[in-house]
Amino acid sequence: MSKKTFFIACILAIGLIAVLMFVADINWIWLSVIIVPLIALGIYDLVQKKNSVLRNFPIIGHMRYLLKDIGPELHQYFVEDNTDGTPFNANKRNYVESHATKNLENHPFGTELNIYKENYDWMEHSIYAAEKLKAVPRVNICGSSCQQPYSASIFNISAMSFGALSPNAIEALNLAAKEGNFFHDTGEGGISKYHRKGGDLVWEIGTAYFGCRTKDGHFDAKQFQEKANWPEVKMIEIKISQGAKPGHGGVLPAAKNNQEIADIRGIEPNKDVISPPSHTTFSNAKELCLWIQQLRELSGGKPVGFKLCIGSQQEFIDICEQMLATGIKADFITVDGAEGGTGAAPIDFSDSVGMPWEPALVFVCDTLKKFGLREEIKIITATKIISAFDIFKALCLGADICNSARGMMFALGCIQSLKCHTNACPTGVATQKDSLVRGLVPEEKWKRVKNYHQETLNDFLDLLAASGCNKLSQLNRKMIHKQMGIEEKTFSEIYETKYV
Numbered sequence: 001m002s003k004k005t006f007f008i009a010c011i012l013a014i015g016l017i018a019v020l021m022f023v024a025d026i027n028w029i030w031l032s033v034i035i036v037p038l039i040a041l042g043i044y045d046l047v048q049k050k051n052s053v054l055r056n057f058p059i060i061g062h063m064r065y066l067l068k069d070i071g072p073e074l075h076q077y078f079v080e081d082n083t084d085g086t087p088f089n090a091n092k093r094n095y096v097e098s099h100a101t102k103n104l105e106n107h108p109f110g111t112e113l114n115i116y117k118e119n120y121d122w123m124e125h126s127i128y129a130a131e132k133l134k135a136v137p138r139v140n141i142c143g144s145s146c147q148q149p150y151s152a153s154i155f156n157i158s159a160m161s162f163g164a165l166s167p168n169a170i171e172a173l174n175l176a177a178k179e180g181n182f183f184h185d186t187g188e189g190g191i192s193k194y195h196r197k198g199g200d201l202v203w204e205i206g207t208a209y210f211g212c213r214t215k216d217g218h219f220d221a222k223q224f225q226e227k228a229n230w231p232e233v234k235m236i237e238i239k240i241s242q243g244a245k246p247g248h249g250g251v252l253p254a255a256k257n258n259q260e261i262a263d264i265r266g267i268e269p270n271k272d273v274i275s276p277p278s279h280t281t282f283s284n285a286k287e288l289c290l291w292i293q294q295l296r297e298l299s300g301g302k303p304v305g306f307k308l309c310i311g312s313q314q315e316f317i318d319i320c321e322q323m324l325a326t327g328i329k330a331d332f333i334t335v336d337g338a339e340g341g342t343g344a345a346p347i348d349f350s351d352s353v354g355m356p357w358e359p360a361l362v363f364v365c366d367t368l369k370k371f372g373l374r375e376e377i378k379i380i381t382a383t384k385i386i387s388a389f390d391i392f393k394a395l396c397l398g399a400d401i402c403n404s405a406r407g408m409m410f411a412l413g414c415i416q417s418l419k420c421h422t423n424a425c426p427t428g429v430a431t432q433k434d435s436l437v438r439g440l441v442p443e444e445k446w447k448r449v450k451n452y453h454q455e456t457l458n459d460f461l462d463l464l465a466a467s468g469c470n471k472l473s474q475l476n477r478k479m480i481h482k483q484m485g486i487e488e489k490t491f492s493e494i495y496e497t498k499y500v
Contacts, residue, residue: 126468147301161189365398388459
């Protein structure tokens with residue numbers, strides 16, 4: 001509902017009062033007791049800056065919060081309970097909300113999960129808990145050829161492009177990254193002015209080379225060199241594939257491709273944008289290594305890595321072999337799982353293409369170890385990372401750093417309305433409609449994202465202490481167990497013979 005619509009509704013309401021007063025002989029005082037407070041509430045909803053839904057949908061937006069105990073959105077009102085919603089259930093969404101608002105409450109009455117029927121993951125704890133660390137350790141990303149090391153938080157903003165997300169959402173995320181001292185992955189849509197609010201950036205270069213492309217869609221080294229040397233760009237990430245649509249390329253619907261976005265990407269506006277499924281700068285593992293070297297040189301020695309969803313295991317093995325043969329090694333590798341999120345993808349690619357996150361992360365870690373590359377190459381991972389336990393589990397499986405996309409979206413105010421691809425996101429997160437974007441106020445929302453990051457890492461330190469550890473290097477797969485019916489195995493047992 002826009003301002004115009006709201007004020008028209010107010011005029012109609014006042015007109016209705018007049019009609020009822022003279023035709024139905026209803027006392028105007030009784031009508032005003034109802035109508036005037038509603039108008040006042042609507043005006044307040046329009047001007048307040050904390051709640052995107054109420055700002056975009058004054059008065060009627062309150063219905064969602066009246067029914068919040070049942071769950072957001074109509075399907076959740078009548079069907080879901082706290083544990084069966086997808087992609088994220090109510091408990092997960094409420095976890096982010098409570099951390100974003102610092103309204104941290106203990107969970108009552110025990111777990112709601114049926115731990116013997118689900119693939120239930122749990123961590124070992126020690127009866128000799130360690131002293132809780134006062135600060136979260138950071139991870140230094142710098143291979144042997146890197147000249148500008150980067151000290152990274154273990155929890156960061158995963159790749160989400162300007163275009164898929166609104167300008168206000170991108171700005172709020174970057175402000176949060178600045179104030180919270182963590183990095184913001186740009187996604188493959190290029191670097192906009194909304195990314196340049198002081199937060200550290202990981203510039204993702206996809207198959208369409210947005211922001212550093214020639215007119216015919218090939219890589220433009222000169223454009224890349226200029227932007228890669230901007231001070232806020234700390235690392236370069238080559239996007240080979242994405243978990244939600246590996247082998248397909250990114251998708252930006254025409255409704256979101258306005259003139260501003262087209263200018264940043266170097267494309268025509270108001271048309272569907274489907275990135276090529278493959279890069280044109282390389283067609284084999286050796287050429288990928290050579291391109292990594294070129295990007296590192298053009299960026300002044302900044303860390304360069306690549307992101308992929310594992311499909312053919314042999315192709316990743318080929319990359320490792322070529323890193324040894326050429327001596328050109330990535331500084332980091334970002335592992336995405338087939339469960340990864342996206343604003344738009346064909347259903348077959350989302351559901352049935354690519355290796356799931358757990359085995360993919362283990363495979364990459366063990367393969368790097370096999371080739372003697374693990375010590376030099378850091379592993380970043382992203383796929384449904386929401387909570388402190390998710391981070392703890394990922395680090396036990398072999399990751400050094402975790403990224404989150406949908407967790408950060410929830411912190412911005414996303415309510416999982418599943419309208420990302422329609423340009424009709426009611427919270428202003430995943431839309432380019434001005435009437436909806438206005439609901440998300442960056443000056444307010446960045447604080448929620450920072451809070452979520454800070455409080456989640458504080459929870460992580462509690463888990464680390466409970467495990468009896470005081471160093472990240474002490475975490476290992478034997479500390480995470482999977483309950484499968486009455487059978488229980490550690491992750492070390494599950495994967496010990498598969499990839500080693």
